Amino acid sequence: MRRRALSLSSLLPLSTARLLAPLSPPVSADPSCTDIHLFVQESPPLTIKDSMTVRRGKKLSISIQEHMAIDVCPGPIRPIRQISAYFPRLPGSVASGMGGSHLLSPLLAQGRPGGGGSLSLTSSVDTSVEINSDDSDDCTALGTLEFELRYEQSSNKLHCTVLRAKGLKPMDFNGLADPYVKLHLLPGACKANKLKTRTIRNSLNPVWNETLTYVGITEEDMHRKTLRLSVCDEDKLTHNELIGESRVPLKRVKPDQTKHFHTCLEHPPPLPSPTAMGEALRGISCYLREWENEQLHSLEERGRLLLALQFLPSVSLEDKAIEGGGGEGRRNGGLCVGVKRCAHLAAMDVNGFSDPYVKIYLKPDIEKKSKHKTAVMKRTLNPEFNEEFFYEISLSELANKTLEVTVWDYDLGRSNDFIGGVCLSSKSQGDALRHWTDCLKNKGQRVERWHILTNELPRTLSHD
Numbered sequence: 280m281r282r283r284a285l286s287l288s289s290l291l292p293l294s295t296a297r298l299l300a301p302l303s304p305p306v307s308a309d310p311s312c313t314d315i316h317l318f319v320q321e322s323p324p325l326t327i328k329d330s331m332t333v334r335r336g337k338k339l340s341i342s343i344q345e346h347m348a349i350d351v352c353p354g355p356i357r358p359i360r361q362i363s364a365y366f367p368r369l370p371g372s373v374a375s376g377m378g379g380s381h382l383l384s385p386l387l388a389q390g391r392p393g394g395g396g397s398l399s400l401t402s403s404v405d406t407s408v409e410i411n412s413d414d415s416d417d418c419t420a421l422g423t424l425e426f427e428l429r430y431e432q433s434s435n436k437l438h439c440t441v442l443r444a445k446g447l448k449p450m451d452f453n454g455l456a457d458p459y460v461k462l463h464l465l466p467g468a469c470k471a472n473k474l475k476t477r478t479i480r481n482s483l484n485p486v487w488n489e490t491l492t493y494v495g496i497t498e499e500d501m502h503r504k505t506l507r508l509s510v511c512d513e514d515k516l517t518h519n520e521l522i523g524e525s526r527v528p529l530k531r532v533k534p535d536q537t538k539h540f541h542t543c544l545e546h547p548p549p550l551p552s553p554t555a556m557g558e559a560l561r562g563i564s565c566y567l568r569e570w571e572n573e574q575l576h577s578l579e580e581r582g583r584l585l586l587a588l589q590f591l592p593s594v595s596l597e598d599k600a601i602e603g604g605g606g607e608g609r610r611n612g613g614l615c616v617g618v619k620r621c622a623h624l625a626a627m628d629v630n631g632f633s634d635p636y637v638k639i640y641l642k643p644d645i646e647k648k649s650k651h652k653t654a655v656m657k658r659t660l661n662p663e664f665n666e667e668f669f670y671e672i673s674l675s676e677l678a679n680k681t682l683e684v685t686v687w688d689y690d691l692g693r694s695n696d697f698i699g700g701v702c703l704s705s706k707s708q709g710d711a712l713r714h715w716t717d718c719l720k721n722k723g724q725r726v727e728r729w730h731i732l733t734n735e736l737p738r739t740l741s742h743d
Contacts, residue, residue, distance in 0.1 A: 422445060424460070447522055463507045495729035582686070613671040620664060637685070638685050638687060684730075685700035714730070
């Protein structure tokens, strides 16, 4: 019976071959060969499944771990492609030459007639969506919104033109949606400052071309307010669902200039849980107490009020004769208060409206004679009064007075509901202080200014 040398490396793994090397003397190692040879009988063909017989008769089997490790070469690990890889971000030079390529930055109003707006180094900081953002997966899933903003400083109006939306997320069973857009001003979002477009039925690419206008937006509002645009799906049987939203700080809008935006819709930011907030603020109890006090004393905005103040100086008898006035008339000076209109008042009735009227006091009022009241406007949140009231008072006395203006909802047969109010005096703050100071400094001039109505009764420093 012949014997022939078999290469052990062709039958066994390297780890098993190393174990077989010192088993028996017949195993010969050739210095010129790197393989170890094992002399076996030729008669039955040797396979891996069969037990391998050595000269001493020991059996050797391959474990499942070694069997699975044979000829395994996974190669380099490749990263998994994300959805954003299928939507490449175009550079500024390429995006400027393509139509509809204004997804990543707001357009300049001057560049629209000539084609696409170009992305510059300075404008990339002021974009609605960051170019290098990694949140494009969310962006493409929820859709995009295109709109324009314009602030008229002379009339204190903010115009928001909602143009169109593209690629909205399907919300209905038919794979479509019934989208509409609603606007809120933050902080202080409530029903009083909510504006809403019409609903487009069964569309994922709706076109509105609708302009919504906020009245009574002051310069202070433009610096501290943020406009939230929410795209929602209207459902007749269930509650409406939010598709996505976009937030724009109003300080990015320059007065009397139209700014174009094309933004990606995002999910609303999550609200922090009390437990997580408690853990995050642990150890800084002083800051936590200040934050809680601020939340407790925060005022809710209930609408806007347009007031006109004018201090009329005293008229002498000679001036009165020159003017041709006869009979008894006004001789002393005084304050003329004009209640022009209100805007975006809070709805106090179940029908979604209010029956507003305005009350005015000049405090301290010891004799209880300073009360004036306008007429009641039925079923409206944007009433126009155009009524004037006069207080006969000197300028020195007026400097120590407080003008209290409150707006109420008239209810028949029960107590009236308080909507909001504002106080103007030398100890006020913000727009109220500026309005009061301008009135006292500019005698005879009519000064108009919008004021924010808050949900708490104005508190005067002196008792009635």
